[in-house]
Amino acid sequence: MFERITEETFDEIFPLLEAAFPVTELRIREDQRNLLQEEYYRLYGVRKDGVFAAVFATWEIEDFLYIEHFAVKEEFRNGGYGGSLLDTLLKEKGRPMVLEVEVPEDAMTRRRVGFYERHGLVYNDYPYLQPPMRKGQGMLPLRFMTKPSAIDNKTYERYKKQIYKYVYKFEEE
Template sequence: MIRLIPTVTPEEAVRELYEASFPLEEKRPWDSLSELLKHDRLRLLTLDKEGVFGGFLFYWQLPDYFFIEYFAVHPDMRGGGTGSHVMRLLEEQTGGIVLEVEPPLTAQAVRRIAFYERLGYQAFPEVYHQPPHHKGFPPLELRLMQKGLTPGETFLQVKNQLYKYVYKQP
């Protein structure tokens, strides 16, 4: 059985998986992530399977939906339905969910997009640029996917909420 639990996993296990799972241009510096958690702006759920660390999910509770910023399953637990199970558990506890994915330019990105599509997520057709997490880096071209948003919620409304609350952009 997989459980989503508030952060009880040693910080080092989360950090190690975080560092290994995302390219530099997509990652916030760890100190920045820690500050957001400390001030309860960003939240962290860890995955626990029979007492063993299985991964994590960093998310924001925004006014109109939840935004998943980082989601990673430990390599030892991939391929057995863990990711799908976690997403379904989260969907039961929330309303709409928004997340970012890379454009479908690599095999890994195509698999990731297909994973979310199998769960019922839909991509907005518009191109989205994530503000950079590191000085001197350009904005990162990504795609936004969503499930369960209020009908009529537009790409621009979603993007504006992300820029305002997550990235502190005007």
């Protein structure tokens, strides 16, 4: 079901990422492609009717799974497809999970948080700043959602430190 993306299939999947994420939440094409060489990074595509219908970008860091990107092609949304893929991925990986979401301040961001909550993730209100994904960008205020449960401050700090180190190559001052 989950097809590991390689150099050969990367150009097929990247447009799905570009269509689903704003530039503040996505690396430039070559930087994203270069991640395929990273030890902890996995990029997966899911095909439906022969085309990529969904994408997961994950980092398997220590004892947890960090989902950097998850997107479903627009024509396959709102029918339960994305939720079933997310549930399957989490079951297959069998480890605690973390992802970043926007602070739920409008209908769309509240809806996104609600989607993840329906799939067992918990919103954690620790003030988290995502390091820039492209040169010239600032820190982006986001929050963690985690599964199977909420996390304490010590776990939050550990997850943040590891994500900064491996995913963003960022050191706090």
